[in-house]
Amino acid sequence: MIAAVLSGFVTSDVYANGNYVRSHYSLGILLVALPLLVFALRNYYVFWNMLKHTHNPVLHNQILALLVGISVLVGFSSFSLPAWFNDFPIAHYGNLINAFILSYGVIRHRLIDMRIVLRRGTAWFALGVISVAIYWLVLIVVHRIFNFDLDLMASFVATILAFSVGIFAYRVRSHLFKFMSRAFQGSSYDYHQRLNEFTNKIHNVFSLKEQGGELLILLLKAINVREACLLFPESGNDDYKSQFSEPKDGQNQLANLRLRSNNPIVKYLEREQKTLQRENLDILPAFLVLGEKRSGRYSLEDLSVIENTTSRVAVSMEKEYLREQLREREEELSVINNSSVILSSSLDIQEIFGTFIDELKKVVEVDWASIVLIEEDTLCCMALSSPENSAYQIGERVPMEGTGTGWVVTQKKTFVEPDLSQERYFNTSEHFYTQGLRTTAYLPLIAKGSVIGSFIVACKTPNVYTQRHTKLLEQLAAQIAMPLENSLLYAKAEKKARIDELTSLYNRRSLDEMIDSEISRHSRYGGAFSLAILDLDSFKSFNDTYGHLAGDGLLQEIGRNIKSAIRTSDYAFRYGGDEFAILLPETGPESARVVIQKVQELNLHVMKKNGWPITLSMGVVSFISPPTTVDKILKLSDVLMYKAKNGGKNTIKYTVYGDQINRNRQESILRT
Template identity: 30%
Template sequence: MVLGVIACTLLAGRFLSAGAFSAGSGLLPAVLGELLMGGGLYLFLEYRVFRPAERWREKVSTAGMNPIPLEAGILSPLAAVAAERYGRALVELERGIGEREEKLRQVEMLRRDLEETKVHLESKIQDLHTIYDVSTAIAGTLDAEELFRILPERVMRTLGLNDFAILLYNPDTRMLTCRAGAGMASDLAGEFEIATGEGVSGRVFETGEPIYLPDVRSSSEFLYYGGRRMDVRSFMCVPLLSKGRAIGVLNVHQPLPNAFDAESLATMRVLASYLAIAIENADLFHFVKTLAEKDSLTLLYNHGAFHEKIQIELERAARYGRALSVIMLDLDGFKGINDAYGHVVGDRILLMTAGVLCAHLRKSDIAARYGGDEFAVILPETDLVAATTIAGRIAAGISEVRMDTGKGSAITFTASIGYAACLPDSSGRENILNVADRLMYESKRRGPGGVLGEQL
């Protein structure tokens, strides 16, 4: 039977090579085609030729005749050639299968590499989206205090950073001061500061290069915030750079060692650049706003800003049911002092008056240079009795000022003051400024240094 299959395969191979099937379809299909064709041919010969011939031979043998050995006589000359061809086909088949498996292994390796690259790129894209979300959220905030108020929550929500601190350089103190923080540093804002060059944060600020400590216990340079022992093991400090100049640092910490890697550091550097831009924009906005709202000489609020503030305070007093008072004052004889001693002395008097106001007012009170030698003060949550006390102290404080003229003499001066107070249900409370202004001029008519007040 084996010889039959081999012979038939040989015949089929010759048939195929003669062009029964198109060449170039590949080694494996060609070999399989030969095997299938040979098997079919064998079955045909077996049941249609050999078995009938065998039965005929048996009949001849039974009759005492010498039968012709069909299989040996017909197939033996082809067996060797067929076996050799069949062996070569099997070798080619095995080699083809091996090459195909090798190519499949290479394809699988490429697929894994592409999958890893895809995961890496997706992670990078997610980081960029996250940083974009944070930068968008903080870029729309130009008020510095509002920026530092919302910054911890935005960073925690979008980046998943639960422990960090932002330290900014204060040129007045030449120190790095904590302005915002989260987690272990959440209560350090305004409470912690460190000298430039001191510790890891100070060195990063001076060099402008980030530092990563996989485990702070192995670093003698790491300083805990204010000496407080905090659960910090991994620590990363990145400079906040604006136009190549360090304005502060971003500290990120975790309670476990080796919590960060090179990609974490790269992400924090990008975040730090956006933070620096947002902080610089907020500082610039504050500076411009200050120029627009403040009097350039006394640094009190100017006329326009005062009117904006009084509307805000009137609405707030009405909303919360609180009292509100307003003081107006005008320096007595200021024009004569200017004419006699010059504008330099006049400016010094204005500065001294502003100093007296600031010395007798609370942080919540709002003082302004209303115009020329006139000043105005808003006293939130202040009734007539309290306003009377404050107005009296201001009048006394101004009258006690003695100023050297530079000509061997000293001068004193006074101010005429008018003030008014209103309650949430007071009639005409929106005219409180006009009432205080009227009382100021009435006081001035009665004589220098007078104080008059009225309840609306």
């Protein structure tokens, strides 16, 4: 190369011109330029292939910067070869441009986005050309008008004109930048502007739902992303759950995204506080993305927009998120307090259940709810919010095996079926699914350490019950359990007070109350009712012969026979000792005779079958116009029963109270 230069093969002439040394290049310069050109083209080819296949916006920008640098170097070096450019250091200008790009990256610790450089560089270059052209055009026009030499005055006027042109250029600058931005960004330009305006005014938006929804819509349109979501900490734990997502078309894969608090992604973002990029997939088991762009790849400008937007809205959204959490907690506390008042207002759980569920709906979506209690190996439905969509009705018993309640009884913890269309765990789930329900939650009712049943809620929306909802429902289930336990204890005590323990028939107290009810009903509506008193013949001898245990067994058998012989509208009582009573509401003499005869025949058949020497004596009174007191009614029936017993036993005596024939004799009985 040195020999080629010394021999004049590269430079044909070198001479001095005033203070400048000039040279003319011959065709031999190609020996120097050709290897450099080949090297530049080879780099172009390698970098261009890398540019097409990389998805990392940072690496993409680095490669683009190298391509621009090589282009600047080759272009400015080529312009320095012709003789008419020898007076200007063209090649050095190119070196200064490359040096500026590298220096900016070193000083600011971030690379220049070459797309921004190209866009703004083009705008400034166009502005410079336009300004220079206008400046010289005006200067020439002024010179021709005033016909002055370029002396001090001319220089002053030129300065004023240049200043005026500068002001004009400044005024045009923003419009030109806007035009170039719109030209480069296309349809997303307006969304960039709206996104910028939104981040400036977000502190005036007092709803997290409005903030999140508007932010995602504008961000998707501005950077042309297919889908995105916003994750917030879930109430009750530190896990992150997608609370807002776009688009809402049912196909968004990020709509149900959830990250646990110990997820490496969460730890990485907390530690680094910067965007997580695709290259980190090699060291992380999972990742969070905005979603693919509709066309092209993410640029450094896109990342800058995302980072700038999130940094500007973070404080406002955090404040609104905390305010939203506080409001939700206040609503939950209000529901808990109101529910406590509702549950303590009555011992009848079904009576207050509808009001309780209406209160619950203020904070939790509920389309169906039920309370079921354990009764031996079965479940009994105690309360329903909506009988139409239920697999069972109030009072109905179902086997516990294979039910959600059976599971919570065993495990003593809540179980949620998030989506019945995807998976159904229990035999009742199929019925819930056919009724349109999609999410069910089974919550154990625990009283004094034991599970007494379950509180079941269901909704037509899948995946609706979050951990926050579950915790609230568990609190309410705990509130339900104690009043429910008290209600059961009250019902048992009430039953014990009204039911004879030996025969499971109603007792004397119940008989008095029901006769009183019949008297009231008769006074309002008229009609008739009948009362039969039964006494076992030779029961004392039976006890003496077979023992008291056998006597108790006999009384139980008599009670079962009476219950099976009477109608569903009739009532059977143990009157006392070996005496029984049967109350037949709205029953006249003829109908009463049929029922009592059936009772007599069934008992005699069973006694004969078992070899028991027992018969029944009965007195049956049908009341057309009854006395006004219970004691008088009982006395009439009792007297008639003893007449049957004294008349030979194993007989039935019938009479009608209220007819004219028997009135005098009946009145005399009541007076004795």
